[in-house]
Amino acid sequence: MITLKNIRKVFTSGDNKITALNGIDLDIKGGEIFGIIGFSGAGKSTLVRCINMLEKPTAGEVIVNGQNLTQLSKGELRLARRKIGMIFQHFNLLWSRTVFENVALPLEINGVSRDKIQSKVNELLQLVGLEDKASAYPAQLSGGQKQRVGIARALANDPKVLLCDEATSALDPDTTDSILKLLQDINRKLNLTIVVITHEMHVIKEICDRVAVLDRGQVVEVGPVIDVFTRPQSPVTRRFINSVVKTDIPEVVRNRQIELKANGSPAKIVRISFIGQSAGEPVITQLIKNFNVTANILYGNLDHIKDTIYGMLTLELTGQEQAVNDALQFLKGQNLQVEVIQHV
Ligand SMILES: Nc1ncnc2c1ncn2[C@@H]1O[C@H](COP(=O)(O)OP(=O)(O)OP(=O)(O)O)[C@@H](O)[C@H]1O
Numbered sequence: 290m291i292t293l294k295n296i297r298k299v300f301t302s303g304d305n306k307i308t309a310l311n312g313i314d315l316d317i318k319g320g321e322i323f324g325i326i327g328f329s330g331a332g333k334s335t336l337v338r339c340i341n342m343l344e345k346p347t348a349g350e351v352i353v354n355g356q357n358l359t360q361l362s363k364g365e366l367r368l369a370r371r372k373i374g375m376i377f378q379h380f381n382l383l384w385s386r387t388v389f390e391n392v393a394l395p396l397e398i399n400g401v402s403r404d405k406i407q408s409k410v411n412e413l414l415q416l417v418g419l420e421d422k423a424s425a426y427p428a429q430l431s432g433g434q435k436q437r438v439g440i441a442r443a444l445a446n447d448p449k450v451l452l453c454d455e456a457t458s459a460l461d462p463d464t465t466d467s468i469l470k471l472l473q474d475i476n477r478k479l480n481l482t483i484v485v486i487t488h489e490m491h492v493i494k495e496i497c498d499r500v501a502v503l504d505r506g507q508v509v510e511v512g513p514v515i516d517v518f519t520r521p522q523s524p525v526t527r528r529f530i531n532s533v534v535k536t537d538i539p540e541v542v543r544n545r546q547i548e549l550k551a552n553g554s555p556a557k558i559v560r561i562s563f564i565g566q567s568a569g570e571p572v573i574t575q576l577i578k579n580f581n582v583t584a585n586i587l588y589g590n591l592d593h594i595k596d597t598i599y600g601m602l603t604l605e606l607t608g609q610e611q612a613v614n615d616a617l618q619f620l621k622g623q624n625l626q627v628e629v630i631q632h633v
């Protein structure tokens with residue numbers, strides 16, 4: 290649905306050149322919710338603005354819905370853009386227009402008849418749950434409601450793609466979740482491809498199918514969210530994951546390691562990660578039954594990524610060296626991800 294080929298964007302201000310995007314290649318499939326995460330200044334907004342050519346890339350190609358946007362004339366680009374909706378962090382609503390009139394605006398611009406506008410806007414307001422706010426003004430709405438207006442407006446021309454630039458960053462956690470739910474809803478109902486730009490891992494974890502991690506204008510990691518979560522490759526990704534799932538060893542656990550070392554007890558600290566059906570508990574029961582080791586649970590958490598349960602458990606294995614090694618081999622054979630954190 291969206292293909293970006295070697296996108297570069299260099300901003301020039303005076304003698305200064307800033308490379309905001311430095312060779313981006315991405316393939317976003319039709320109907321998926323694709324997340325792009327990165328710290329401030331990573332180039333996220335620039336990238337998303339290149340997808341609808343609000344920003345013209347310095348080099349590279351942007352192909353959306355089979356059309357190479359970098360090669361279109363102004364008129365052709367205007368038409369192509371109607372099929373790419375966008376929502377923003379600060380909603381960008383017109384304050385002097387009612388909710389109805391805000392949503393109607395893109396249709397008015399396209400010369401759609403009054404009757405059609407009436408029925409389309411009503412349909413959209415129903416979709417986003419704002420039927421009763423048609424004649425309210427943006428100033429009379431909550432943040433979440435304002436974003437719902439933004440979403441309805443972005444969908445007015447039946448786009449194939451919806452771009453969301455930090456669409457929930459100005460909202461509280463509950464409202465964020467209700468907007469994420471709505472995005473998921475319209476993704477399913479309309480088979481809409483959604484690109485979500487965010488600096489919040491929570492957003493990625495709740496609704497995205499795949500994610501790309503952007504750092505200093507480059508994609509440092511891309512893949513299904515569950516893979517990126519459980520096998521982060523880059524330090525930047527680890528930092529994001531740490532913001533929602535604590536993968537770092539907490540201090541109490543580290544202190545315990547130091548204590549054990551001082552006592553001279555042979556032990557191994559092991560972190561196991563499990564996804565979906567392979568729950569951790571039965572494995573530990575088996576471990577204790579079949580091997581002459583003790584397994585002390587030091588730390589653990591259980592969470593979900595979209596619809597998949599995901600957990601992490603930090604264990605301390607104590608026993609004869611051979612028994613501990615055998616136990617470790619057993620764990621590795623259980624379709625779990627096993628990582629020995631530190632030999633004590
Ligand atoms: N119009 C511009 N002129 C000059 N430099 C720009 C312009 N727009 C962005 N930049 C620079 O490009 C880099 C990437 O900016 P961008 O806004 O894409 O980052 P971002 O990831 O969206 O950050 P944030 O999370 O803060 O929104 C930054 O160094 C920024 O200063």
Ligand SMILES: [Mg+2]
Nearest residue numbers: 333334335455
């Ligand atoms: Mg930005």
